[in-house]
Amino acid sequence: MSRVPQNLVVARRQRAPGFTIVELVVVLVLLGILSATALSRFAEPTAFAPRTIAATLRAQTHFAALTAQTNADDADLQLSPGGGDWIVDVAVAGASRRQAAVDAANTRIEVANGAATADVDATSSLTLTFRGDGELVTAMLGGTTLDPALGIELRVIGDSVHVTCLHPTGTSSATSC
Numbered sequence: 001m002s003r004v005p006q007n008l009v010v011a012r013r014q015r016a017p018g019f020t021i022v023e024l025v026v027v028l029v030l031l032g033i034l035s036a037t038a039l040s041r042f043a044e045p046t047a048f049a050p051r052t053i054a055a056t057l058r059a060q061t062h063f064a065a066l067t068a069q070t071n072a073d074d075a076d077l078q079l080s081p082g083g084g085d086w087i088v089d090v091a092v093a094g095a096s097r098r099q100a101a102v103d104a105a106n107t108r109i110e111v112a113n114g115a116a117t118a119d120v121d122a123t124s125s126l127t128l129t130f131r132g133d134g135e136l137v138t139a140m141l142g143g144t145t146l147d148p149a150l151g152i153e154l155r156v157i158g159d160s161v162h163v164t165c166l167h168p169t170g171t172s173s174a175t176s177c
Contacts, residue, residue: 063090066134111152116146
């Protein structure tokens with residue numbers, strides 16, 4: 001029976017634990033790639049503002065339609081600028097149920113309905129009413145009545161353009177109407 005020489009066993013046990021130079025270089029390269037990606041995202045924080053605003057609008061319209069269905073009563077959604085933010089408020093019978101504020105820096109919201117197009121601004125807020133079954137029944141931009149049957153298209157314009165279509169059924173999608 002052959003035995004392993006004792007000096008080989010001792011040599012293996014005495015080898016210092018740690019990383020090889022190749023492992024360290026690979027980790028540094030990966031960290032460099034990750035940090036370059038992260039820095040590009042933080043370099044211009046408003047680059048994601050249109051996407052965030054459009055997502056908030058879709059979420060709030062969904063909430064308004066569900067609130068109308070749950071309460072079997074009309075739910076109103078109002079979109080207006082205020083204090084450097086876009087304010088989206090969902091109310092039932094005049095009582096606010098949920099409000100979201102999203103930074104409005106370098107963005108504007110354009111509403112299209114059929115051939116008509118106008119901006120939401122301090123004098124023209126957008127008001128949508130969802131019936132108790134969740135359907136979109138009325139839409140007003142300032143003093144102008146919109147036709148919900150055509151769909152209400154919201155374009156959030158900034159560094160990029162993000163479109164949301166509010167369908168007459170009370171649903172919303174990230175597509176043109």
